[in-house]
Every structure is written in structure tokens, then in C-alpha cells.
Amino acid sequence: MLLLMLVSAGMLVAGLWEILIFREFGPMRGVFVQIAGAAVLCAVGTVLARNLIHSALYLVAFFFLVACLFIMLEAEFLAVMQVLVFIGAVAILLMFGIMLTQDVQGDQVEAHSVLRRLPAAIVAIGLFVMLAVAVQQRPDFSKARTERAAPSVAARERVLNQMPQELGLDLMQRWCLPFELVGLLLTASLVGAVALAQPVGSLSAGSDGTPSPGSLTETPEHLSREVAGGTHSSSRPDLVSP
Amino acid sequence: MNGLWVSIVAMKMAALSEPVPWVAWFLWLFVGFAGLFPLLVAYIVWGERKVAARFQDRIGPNRVGPFGLLQSIADLVKLLFKEDFTPARADFLIHALAPVLMLISAMLSLAVIPFGFGSVSMRNDPVTGVLRPTLTGFSAVDLPSGVPYLIAVSSIASLGLFLAGWSSRNKYALLGSMRSVAQMVSYEIPQVLATVPIVLWSGTLSLTGILDRQVETGWYVLTPPGFMAFVIFMISSFAEVNRAPFDLPEAESELIAGFHLEYSSMRFGLFFLAEYMSMFAVCCICTTLFLGGGAIPFLAFPRGLLGGYVVVDLFLNLITILVFSLKVGLLIFLFFWVRATLPRMRVDRLMAFAWKLLIPLCLVNLLIAAIWFEIVIRPVAGRPDGPGFLQWWIGFGVTALLEVLAFFGAVWLYRQDSEHSLKTWRSSTGSKPSIIAWRSVPTKV
């Protein structure tokens, strides 16, 4: 509810901003600015919230608003994927990550000194400036709105309805190599994460990565049990093992 | 404030001068989503109680109204008049937000389902690209990315579930929600992967497009890879909507009630509503994707008649909606039946089942689906008469053989894994493993 109020307030502010600064009532532009304003507010909320779960929720709201922006850009597939991957998966990952931390509520936060905050601020501002400059210098950015000829309604609809298919064609033909590289990257991240997170003792059993029946059947039950019962519970008694 | 926001958007949309079917939308919202679907859900609850009772040789609710038909209404009234309290230590706002999220997820997924055939209009065929008469589908909206939209929307539920357990600040609730989110994310993958063959054969992500293709080429469940995908989709749907035998989030015997332990009154009612509505939605999705929507078995009859007169269209849609509801009803009965039969799974087996059996099976099934596509669908793409008899049966034979091999291989591989192997049973019981051995659980000495 607070979130909703905040979002609505953000929209109002953005709307006012639109009226006062832009002095322009492009129908889509207004909505865009409002959503963007709300998204910025959610991003600020993400940074400022003390409770980590609240922070993550602001982030989820932000993801959702970004999905709305994608829809405004008529990138429907992208919007759906934004919701699917970021709200459905990354948010869950974040929540589980938060449940790994000691201090969910943010009670034990120490105020870092300015010296430690400064680099972060510099990096953030630098990134922002870089992106802004890059976007501004894109040649078709400023002209695009006015000069691009509007296609006919039917043609546009056909293109938009064929978006996933077009995306697939592009992906498979033009962007073939990057696509495979993404697969490699995903595998690498998967293997890396699993290897890092797995208790040390069980790595030796099947680290070659081949699914020989021996390594499957001999998945070191005694080892993992030892790890689960011994190391885990004795050194970290606060861990809950359901 | 949200009203303001809506009106702003509406005005701006109107300014775009796009043709917007306001009347149809408001009918969908206020007849469908406000009236019909909640009512349907209430009677699914009633039906479940009746059917579960019959499975247990009982009669079921019959006191409130004739045949107990008003039981759900009475329960609703009871829930409304119960005291609503939040535990003192709970995170109040998120505690209120969680059931809302669950309900949103369930409702949004009903928006794209074509309940009937709609009318016929000339559109581009996704497979061949030529303009041909295509069903418009009787759905609230028809999104070009319908299938991923459904998956995306239903994945919001796991967030709501987690927040419900977390915000209650109760150990059982938190444990239940952590577990159930792990379960939901694990079973979402086979669910998604099971829909990919459908997309592959239809060449479109729109549900109406898929329905149209199915009416033309036959139901997807009748092909071997389609049947396998259907089974996998149903199994993972059971887990996605937290129904038995995957109802671990609500494991009464160990976690009291799981994630909604600290919920009372209508907030609990919202969870209840969301659970049954998502079950309904999942059955609708399954009917659309695999069972040919409102199509009558082995017939494509209403298709040729559509698109002429409004009255005819309405009448034919009525028929197709009835057929659709019949199929959905059968699937819902399947849900009840499985619930009446199977005991709850153990957590480790539950996770292993998804990751070690269903996902490999899904991946292999995708391969076989591509083979089916190459044998049966691609050669006749663009031809109106569909696959020939011989061709269809060759495809059927080859893929059925491969499916059987894949199934036995996957199960064999799954059982090679020591913790699920029957070898452990053999060594501990000393007897031949059979169904009997599963019944007589060896006592630990």
C-alpha cells in the first residue's frame, strides 16, 4: 500500500514535471515520463530501505515498471521476459540470497564513512553520465521522433504480431555466435555457482563432470551426510535444515 | 490515486484514436472477472468437497441449500465475519500484500485464454506466412506472446508465497514458504519446457494461434510427444498450484498450515480463492494448449461456419465454450482424483523428481517434438488438407518408440541415483522390490 502510494505520488510528481518543464502533452510521452518517474522513485526506495526484503520489493516494483516501459516501446516479448526472468526468477534468487544474510531487518547497519561512500558515488554518477552521453549522441535519437515515417497501421500490427518469430530468426541467423556464447556463459555461471556453493568434500567425487553411472551411484552419501550433519550443524548452529 | 492514473491513461489512449473495444472489455471485467470466475471458483471448491467425499465413501456438504450448493457462499460469509488480525510481530504491509499478489497472478493468467472460437478473420499464417482465415478466439485479449505471458504471470505467485511466509514472522510459515518457493521454481522449468513443443509446432506464441493450429491439425495431446508434454505439464502444474501430492507448502502434518499459517479471516480467504482460481487457470491453459480448446473431438466443424452471421457465431461460440468447460471440468476432476489417491511427497524426492526426472525428460521430449515436426508438419506446411494418413502414422510410430525409450531411460537414470534407487530397498528389506515392498516400510532397528 505504501508502495502503491509512493508509486502514485511519483507519477503525480512526474506528471507535474512534464507539465511544467516539457510544456508538451504528447499522449505517450506523458505516460512514459510518469512511469519513468515512478521507476526512479522505486530505485531510490531500493537503495534507502533498511529492511532487505523491503528493498528487494522496491526492486521488484522497479522491474515491473521497466516492463511497463518496454510495453510502451511496443517491445511486448521483452516486457514479458522482463517479468518472467526478473520478477519470477531473479527476485526469487534475491529473496533466497537475502535469507542467506545475517541481518535481514537492517538493525545492525553501520554508517560507512564518507571515504567509503565516495567511490561508489563517483562510479554511479560516472556511469549515468556515460549512458546519458551515449544515448544523446546516438544520431537517430533526437530526429527519430519527428522524422521517421509512420508505417501503416496494418503493417505495424503485422510486424508486432510477428515479433517473437522475427526475434527468433534474427537470433538464429544474424546473432548465432553471441547466442552460443550466451549458452556458454550460462553454463559457466551454473557450473561456477554450483562448484562454489557445494561443500568441499563432495567435489572430489565427480568433478570431471562426466555422468558415469559410477559417479552417480557413488554420489558420496556418507560424505554429504557427514557434511550435512557434522560441519553444517556444528559450526553453524543457526542454520535451519528442514 | 489509482483511479486518477487510470483516467489519465485512458484519456491518452483515447487520444491515440486506436480502436479500443471498451464495451467488450468492461463486459469481460465485470461479468467475467468480477462475477463468473469467482462464482466458478466457489463451485469448484464445492465440487472438490463433493468429489473428495465420494472418493472417501462419504456424501459431502448437503446441509446448506439443496445438495449443499450454498456451502461456498456460507463459507464466504463466515470468512467475512471472522476476526481479522495480524500477528504483532508481523510485517504488516507485506502481510497484506502477499495474498493480493497471489490473486493478481491467478486473475491475470485468465486474461489471454480463448474460451471459445470467436470469429474468423483473415490473418497471416504463422507457419507459411500466407493470408488465410484464422480464428480470432473468444478471449479478453490475444497477446502475440501469450504463452510466455502466462508463465510470467504465474511465476509472480511464488513471490507472493514467499512474502506471505516471510512477513508472518513465524518459523513454520517461513519454512513452508521457503520450501514451496523452491518447489515452485523447480517445477516451473518442466512446465515451461513442456510448452515449447507446442510453440514449435504452432509457430506462434499466441494462444489463439495455437488453438487455430490445433483445430486444423488435430489435438496436440494425440501425438506421442504432445502426450508426453501434456503429462509433464500436468504434473508440474500440480506442483505449481500446490495441489496434492505436491502440497508441501501446506503440509498440515509438519508445518501446521505452511505459508498461510498466520492468516485469518478474508485474507486467508484470498489465498483460498487464489489457489482454486490458479487451478482453474492451469486447467484452462492445459485445455487450450493440448486438448484443442473448445474443439469437438476429431471434428473441425464450427470452423467453416464461423464468420458469417453474428447469431451463428454466438451460437457456435456457446457450443465451443460448453465443450471447453467440459474439458476443463475433466481436468479439474483429474486434480481431485489425484488428490484423493496420492500421499504427499517427501521434500527431497520432490526436488529430485523435478530436476532429475522431469527436466531431462523435457529436454529429450523437445528433441522428439522436433522430429515429429520434421516428419509430419513441415512437409505439409501450407497445404490445406494436412498430413497424409501414412505420413502421420510413420511419425506416430517413430516418435512413440522414441518416447517410450526416453521414458524408460529417464526413469532408469533417475533410479541409478543412489538415494532413489530400489537397491537401497533391496538391501534394507532383503526382499524383491515391488509395490508390496513399498507398502511394508521396513522399521529401523
Next chain:
Amino acid sequence: MAFGRGLVVGHLVTLRRFVRTFMVGAGRTWQRRGGGPQRVDFFQSPERGLEPVIEQTDETEGIFTVEYPDERLKVHERFRVLPVLVYDDADGGIRCTSCNICAKVCPPQCIWMTHAQGPDGNPVPVPEDFFIDMDVCMNCGLCAEYCPFDAIKMDQNFELANYERHQSHIFSMQDLLVSSGYYAETHPEAWMSADEQSERAKASKKKNQRLQKALSSSGDVPRLD
């Protein structure tokens, strides 16, 4: 390696039960839908106490539910709940002699009684009043077992719920008295058994003697027979 055979078989087993509930005693399941007293009575529920009696054995299949207020199970003769006092239909005489044996053997001590007194103040072998606290009674039947006059018997009425328990759940003699005809009706086998017949004869004889004796000692002699 059953590959899911058990799953299929299990589902078929449950489905069979499901179907049986509709098939077994076809038509009977249709009638057997209660509803109780309702404003609009779809099922024409019978009057209270005249509900159909459902018989269940170990061979019963289909629906097991007995919709109790609208149906009831058969009450068997050996079924016992609370003790009652029997009076003879023939002469209206109470069998009880207020000998107090039942009160003495009662394990939870829920029986107490007062002697009746003759006109001259001597005790007469009939109870003046007789109380059983039904909340305390544990339905063991020892009182009926020990009664030398066959006066106290176990009843079968189990519908004892009440809105108030302090007054109405202490049964006085008015509440407890039942006729011998009622007892004969509820316990036909026991009533006709040779054991009880001889017992009855003996008891009435003994009681008559005692009454005669008591009354003769007090002077006034009303013959009972």
C-alpha cells in the same frame, strides 16, 4: 522397477470406490440425502424420531455416512447408556425397594436415594426419591447387574443433550421411571429369557413379602394383589 504401475493401479482403486458410491444400492443414495428441517424441505424429511434406520455391516459398500439426525443406525439390544427405574405395568408398583445396593456399587458414586416412610414414620421399602447424576454416570451397568429386584435397568436413549446441565442433568425419579412394557420393548430378548422370567417372579415374590411384612408391622394392611 515398476515404472509407475503402482500409480496407475492406485488411481484405479480410488476411482472404483468413487464409482461404487453411485452404483451400490442405486436409488438408495438418492433418497439418502438429508437436509434436516428446512424452510423449504426438498427431501421431505420425516418427523423427529421416525427417521429411517440404516443398517451397516462389515459388507456395506458405497456411502458409509449416516446422516444422523435424519437417519440413524439400528440400536442393538446390548447397547446401554443410562440406568432407568422400571415399574410394573400390571400394578404400577415400583420394583425398587431402595435397598441402596446400587448406590454402594456405583463406581463414580452418582446414585443416591431416600427411603419412603410409612404413615407412622417407619421406613417403607420403596424409594421416596431417586437421583442419578447423568454427567457423572459412566454407563458401566454395575447398578443393573447388582440390583436384587431387577428394578434398575440400562436404557438405550443416547440423545441426552441439553441446554442446561446443573439442574436438568441430575435425573430424579420422575425422569428415571419407565414402564416394564417399555423395557420389554427395547430389550425383547432379555425380557423373554428364562433367566429374567424366573428372576422377575422371584423378585416380585420377595418384594411382596417384604412389603407385607413392613405394612403388617406398621398396622395398616392394604393388600397389593
Next chain:
Amino acid sequence: MILSRYLFIGMLLLFAIGFAVAPLVLIRIIAPRRPTPHKGQTVECGLETQGETWIRFRLQYYIFALLFVVFDVETVFLYPWAASYVSLGWYAFVEMMVFLAMLTVGLVYAWAIGALKWQ
């Protein structure tokens, strides 16, 4: 077009929020509210709750979530591939199989070292 379709989705979203919030508001009005300290306590089968609830959970949940994210991203690529498969030739099939094989190797690796085992 796309926007007008999503306008309905937006309307439905707001409607769903309203549909869920309305009964919550309604029970505020009609349901009794008599909070007591005992009612506000955490349910723990009659025992007082011990210690903090929001504690650190096991790492395994995180691993499964991570696996899920990887496979979810995979679906992002699978859907366009499947939708456009008819216009593509055998090379698309091979491409996707290579892609899936790489992920399968990851899955097999996770299986082999026992990361998929719930403890």
C-alpha cells in the same frame, strides 16, 4: 495495438488489486476486532516462540534458485527459436541442440557432484 491490448491487462491488474483489497476493506468494517496480546503471538503450537525467526537459511535454496534462473533465461531463447523454427533450417536445430547440450552439461555436473540432492 499492442498498447491497447496491454491497456486491458493494466485494467485487469488494477481490477484484481481492487478485487483483492475490497474484501480486506470490508472486513475492516464488518468483522470484529478485539486484539489481545495472546492473539498477536506467533503460532507455535502453544509454546512461546524461541529466538529470532528471520535467520540465515541454508545455501541449498540459493543453488536451486540459481539453477532456476539459468534455465529460465534458457526459455527466453527457446521461445523465439520455437516460434520461428518453421522458417529456419537444420542449422537452427543444431544451434539449439548445442545450446541445450551446454546447459545439460551444467545440469549433469550439478547432478554428479550432488548439488541436486536435497539435504
